Amino acid sequence: MEDIMITTNRLIITTFQEEMAESVYLNSLDEDTRTFVPDEVFASEQEAREVIRFLMRCYKGLEGPFVYPVLLTSGECIGYVQAVHMGSEWEVGYHIASQHTGRGYATEALTAFLPVIMAKLNIEEIWGICRSDNGASRRVLEKCGFELVFSGTDHYAGQSCRVCKYVYRGTERL
Numbered sequence: 001m002e003d004i005m006i007t008t009n010r011l012i013i014t015t016f017q018e019e020m021a022e023s024v025y026l027n028s029l030d031e032d033t034r035t036f037v038p039d040e041v042f043a044s045e046q047e048a049r050e051v052i053r054f055l056m057r058c059y060k061g062l063e064g065p066f067v068y069p070v071l072l073t074s075g076e077c078i079g080y081v082q083a084v085h086m087g088s089e090w091e092v093g094y095h096i097a098s099q100h101t102g103r104g105y106a107t108e109a110l111t112a113f114l115p116v117i118m119a120k121l122n123i124e125e126i127w128g129i130c131r132s133d134n135g136a137s138r139r140v141l142e143k144c145g146f147e148l149v150f151s152g153t154d155h156y157a158g159q160s161c162r163v164c165k166y167v168y169r170g171t172e173r174l
C-alpha cells in the first residue's frame with residue numbers, strides 16, 4: 001500500500017512518524033477511549049512508539065491494519081482514522097482527542113478517508129461497528145452516509161455487549 005496524504009479544509013491525514021508517539025500516547029488516555037475502545041489505550045509513550053513502528057511497517061503490506069494520524073493544519077496530531085481487516089471484510093475506526101471533539105473533525109476526516117482507502121483496498125463496502133451507547137460514534141457514521149444493518153448483542157472489544165453495525169457502500173453513492 002502506498003503512503004497517503006489527504007488534505008481537507010481543516011485537516012491533514014497522512015502516515016505516522018515516530019515523533020508522534022507522545023501525542024498518540026496522550027490522546028489515547030481519553031475517558032471515551034477507555035470506555036469505548038479500551039484496547040487502544042497505551043500504557044506509556046514507549047508503547048505508543050512501538051505500535052507506531054508496527055503501523056509504519058504495515059503500510060508496506062496488504063493486510064493492514066492501515067492507521068493514519070489526523071493532524072490539524074498546524075501539525076498537531078489530534079487523532080486517527082483506520083481500516084482494519086475483519087475476516088474477509090474491512091472495518092473503519094477513528095478517534096479524535098477529547099479536547100478537539102464536537103467540532104466536526106471526525107466526520108470531516110472520515111468523509112475524506114473513505115473514498116481514498118476504499119479505492120486503495122479495491123473494496124465497495126466497509127463496516128463501521130460501535131457500542132450502541134457510543135452516541136457520538138453512531139452519529140459520525142450516520143453523518144458519513146453509513147447505513148445501520150444490525151443492532152443487538154455481539155462480541156466487541158473482548159466482551160459481549162449491545163452493538164450497532166453499519167455499512168458504507170461506496171458505489172451506491174457515486
Ligand SMILES: CC(C)(COP(=O)(O)OP(=O)(O)OC[C@H]1O[C@@H](n2cnc3c(N)ncnc32)[C@H](O)[C@@H]1OP(=O)(O)O)[C@@H](O)C(=O)NCCC(=O)NCCS
Pocket residue numbers: 032033036037093094095096097100101102103104105106107108129130131134135136137139140
Ligand atoms: C466518536 C468521536 C470520534 C467523535 O469525534 P468528533 O470529532 O466529536 O465527531 P463530530 O464532531 O464529527 O461528530 C460528532 C457528532 O456526535 C454528536 N454527539 C456527541 N455526543 C453524543 C452523544 N452522547 N449521543 C449522540 N450524539 C452525540 C455530536 O453532536 C455530533 O453530531 P452533530 O454534528 O449532528 O451535532 C470521538 O468522540 C472519539 O474519538 N471517541 C472515542 C473513540 C471512539 O469511540 N471511537 C469510535 C469507536 S467505534
